[in-house]
Amino acid sequence: MKCSKCGSKAIYHQKYSGLYLCKECFIKDVERKVRKSLGKKIIKNNMKIGVGLSGGKDSVVMTYILNKFFETIPNSEIVVFFVDEGIKGFREVARKFVIEFCERYDIKYKIIPLKEELGITLDDIVKIAREKNITLNPCSFCGVMRRKLLNKYALKEGCNYLAIGHNLDDISQAIMMNYIDGSIEKLVRLGKDAEHPLLVKRIRPLKYIPEEEVQLYADLVGLKYQKEPCPYSSISYRAEISEIIDKLEDSHPGTRHSIVSGFEKLIKHLDIKMEVKTCKICGEPSSGDICKVCLWMEKLGLRV
Amino acid sequence: MKCSKCGSKAIYHQKYSGLYLCKECFIKDVERKVRKSLGKKIIKNNMKIGVGLSGGKDSVVMTYILNKFFETIPNSEIVVFFVDEGIKGFREVARKFVIEFCERYDIKYKIIPLKEELGITLDDIVKIAREKNITLNPCSFCGVMRRKLLNKYALKEGCNYLAIGHNLDDISQAIMMNYIDGSIEKLVRLGKDAEHPLLVKRIRPLKYIPEEEVQLYADLVGLKYQKEPCPYSSISYRAEISEIIDKLEDSHPGTRHSIVSGFEKLIKHLDIKMEVKTCKICGEPSSGDICKVCLWMEKLGLRV
Incomplete structure (x- = not known):
């Protein structure tokens, strides 16, 4: 088949649009959609964008595209945050990918080891929970903990926004799960950022890019990323x-897409606003009096 | 297994509650939930409830239970509306079920033949659309048409509410379809009745009863209903x-349930209100300047 845009040899059939795309037009299509989803309010002068980079394909593609956009814009920059949760045999590999990637593209980066933040690694937290017979889903804990740390450092660095590498598949799954569970609060939290001086506004540049296309983009551009999944997943x-x-x-x-x-x-028409408090233990923004990370640390007898 | 409520022999395992129920406790459970979903604002004196009865299991069970509730309440009554769309070999059977049912339980009923309302049967409408090569989904047309007629007659009869026999399966499917399609308007229309003097408020007494339980209830009580599906479905x-x-x-x-x-x-927190106009052709309430039924009739060259 020929590319629907330029007539060259197509390499991809985008079923939802009906288009066949060649390599160049595919890459342009992805980048155009990312640019559109960000808009001129974000891609402009004097912007500092914090980027959560895990080393997986999604965040690598997101960081690569954001860097491409921002490297030519005066007084704007992106800064990468990598949370090293301390997962033996897994995060060291990711860390290497992230450092090599950032050095290759000359992107400022900050490694955030959990060990320095909480005094303990995720591996040890999981171990202690098992020893104490406390049910702990490592993914749930890791999720709230990473969210907290990324926000903390994005705020510290004076970022205007924090970019998260969720793709269209991730987001549609999360929406559907919350529709099915009937969790209004989670739906609101997913769709609306609570306004608070201690919260950096989050953006999802890949929200309209299907996982399949993120993968193909990474391969076509020749980006290196960590392929193996987290052992806790x-x-x-x-x-x-x-x-x-x-x-x-x-x-x-x-x-x-629909x-x-x-x-x-839907979310624009919801009259619910999330209350933001500050955690009585760590002082970080929280939906309750004590944030979920500190609650867990207390429960595990690891209060910091 | 024994009934979780009374210890008799269980005939049904209600997985979502974990309960095992005997025949009597199952019937009570269904009726209790219908009563609860209606509430004291509806089950009270001086109420007139219009009931859309198609002759299928859902509307038969609904009408039977509503009649049971209202026959002992002073100055309250239910009145059945049966729309005869004119579907040869199908609606005559339904009509027979409906008349026998209403006469057996001494329920007031009104037959509404489409032929008298629009001057034509659904069979002929479908035939004309085919002859004129106009795409018409009989179910969509029938849906809006029945909705319009039921409202018209419920209003004419002075009903306070109009009861529709959608069960939990129907409603969860409709919600999910609209979530997936991203149709905010349809979601609102599904969840909120527009307020208008020409619109009778709709209630769905079976909204928390799974289809499986509606079926079992009908069989246990020995209700007769039309089993074959509509030929257009x-x-x-x-x-x-x-x-x-x-x-x-x-x-x-x-x-x-979730x-x-x-x-x-969710719908309670949506700040969208549906606008209600009156159709310029038939004068019935409509979301547009001309109601969907009249639009269709015009398109088919059948303007009444």
């Missing part, structure tokens, strides 16, 4: 939802 | 969504 419910959405996308191309765009319309 | 997309929700309900009992209760919470 156990995403059975999410995998179930992912399978459902994949199937629907297959029979009705555009399903993921889930996300419908949700964005 | 072609619900491929709905069937796909239904299959997905059935599978999720199976692996996570309670999914349907979809519906989450949606009800």
